[in-house]
Amino acid sequence: MMLNVGEDEEKWLAEGIASVQHNAFYMHRALDSNNLREALKYSAQMLSELRTSKLSPHKYYELYMRAFDELRKLEMFFKDESRHGVSIVDLYELVQHAGNILPRLYLLCTVGSVYIKSNEAPAKDVLKDLVEMCRGVQHPIRGLFLRSYLAQVSRDKLPDIGSEYEGDADTVTGCCRIFEAFNWAFWSQGPGRVREKREKERSELRDLVGKNLHVLSQIEGVDLEMYKDNVLPRVLEQVFPDEYHLQTLETLLGACPQLQPTVDIKTVLSRLMDRLSNYAASSTDVLPEFLQVEAFAKLSNAIGKVNVCFHVVANSL
Incomplete structure (x- = not known):
């Protein structure tokens, strides 16, 4: 019987978590014995699970958090040069030779955090x-x-x-x-x-x-x-993206009259109008969307409200 997409994802996630835990176990053993080479080897294998393209963001987040927790332990190991015997500058160079790019960059960010803390760069x-x-x-x-x-x-x-x-x-x-x-x-x-x-x-x-x-x-x-x-x-x-600005235009424009008088609202609205105009011209499929949200009418109305609001403020000063 063929699994559906949801069941497939659960299976892939379970396999990914199992692999993370397996490699984390050997990484811990390497950390306990202060074996830098083995620690890097198993941490890279653990992080290779994050190369998957099979999981939705929600499921990927679960896998990511498993690896994230393990990286915190690795970071503590990197901080203590007396345990691994390699300077942070050399360690920063060393992890750049890890195999695949994604594990390499996670390790590099982890070492980089310690590198910054050292104030050596x-x-x-x-x-x-x-x-x-x-x-x-x-x-x-x-x-x-x-x-x-x-x-x-x-x-x-x-x-x-x-x-x-x-x-x-x-x-x-x-x-x-x-x-x-x-x-x-x-x-x-x-x-x-x-x-x-x-x-x-x-x-x-x-x-x-x-x-x-x-x-x-x-x-x-x-x-x-x-x-x-x-x-x-x-x-x-x-x-x-422009479509998000269009669909939230009323909320965005409603905040304009609340801005401080020193804010250059003319430039803000001008740039917004330019972006939306270019978006409208980008495809014939976009115009009905503009008409549906009454974008041009709302822009005109907002400009009028802003002008009235700032005029009242100016007269009260």
């Missing part, structure tokens, strides 16, 4: 290096989970203002770009049934993206000017 340089290498994973789900892992292990090591890892004046901008890069793989598009599958995946992954954006929002060095000029435009471009 500027935090922004290590993070930039890690982000660039993580771009090598093109699969949207595997790529997003990898970037989420990097976000988790580096969130307390960002070269932010006031941080022990603070560097030159460009470090805050670097922080923002790092976290902008974490979500790039999330919004892949596709036609027909592929697109429907992507919508389901997006729904299941929204919490993961939300966590990454939350970390971005906590960077102390992001002031209003940087948020307006650098963060918001890139987040809107990289994280949310």
